[in-house]
Amino acid sequence: MSEKAWKELEEKCILCKNCKLCETKTNTVFGTGDKNANVMFVGEAPGEQEDLQGEPFVGASGKLLDKYLTVIDMPRQSVYIANILKCRPPHNRDPLPEEEDACIEHLRQQLKLVDPKIIVCLGRVAAKRIIKPDFKITAEHGKWFEKGKYLMCAVYHPSALLRDLSKRKEMLSDMFEIKKKADELNK
Ligand code: URA
Secondary structure, X not given: OOHHHHHHHHHHHHHOOOOXXXXXXXXXXXXXXXXXXXXXXXXXOOOHXXXXXXXXXXXXXXXXXXXXXXXXXOOHHHOEEEXXXXXXXXXXXXXXXXXXXXXXXXXXHHHHHHOOOEEEEEOXXXXXXXXXXXXXXXXXXXXXXXXXOEEEEEEOOHHHHHHOXXXXXXXXXXXXXXXXXXXXXXX
């Protein structure tokens, strides 16, 4: 996809004033990775480190995500990573519905440009917004959903794995399934 379209979209995000988070952010956290990736990961919103550095998943939960990506041989540079919100909610509170509504078009445009085969939602907030509003992360993580041309699933948010070590085994198994599915689709 054209560099011009990417540049325009990133500039639009940086200048966006669709919600009040632009008043408190340090940096816009647009997205990162392979712009032609077959797998796109979508998180919730930037945290403190992401806000400071302008990149998604670079804080403690991002470091853990990197470990899973490395273990399944799908390094961060080989996928595309973005969030539902591009600006940090103060004190890492959950995104408000109106903030999601104000920001979601940016993600739609990113999806159009990347055109991945698989979308992986990182955590409950992204899964509810992208897969279905009544998504239950404990019961439905790792389950595949087909929506339009995309295959989607959700895994636990890495920050949940920092708090609850007992979820890590299921996370590993979900991540290996994602790698398997991506390899099948790439054949
Ligand atoms: N949590 C998220 O959902 N996204 C980030 O980029 C960082 C932490």
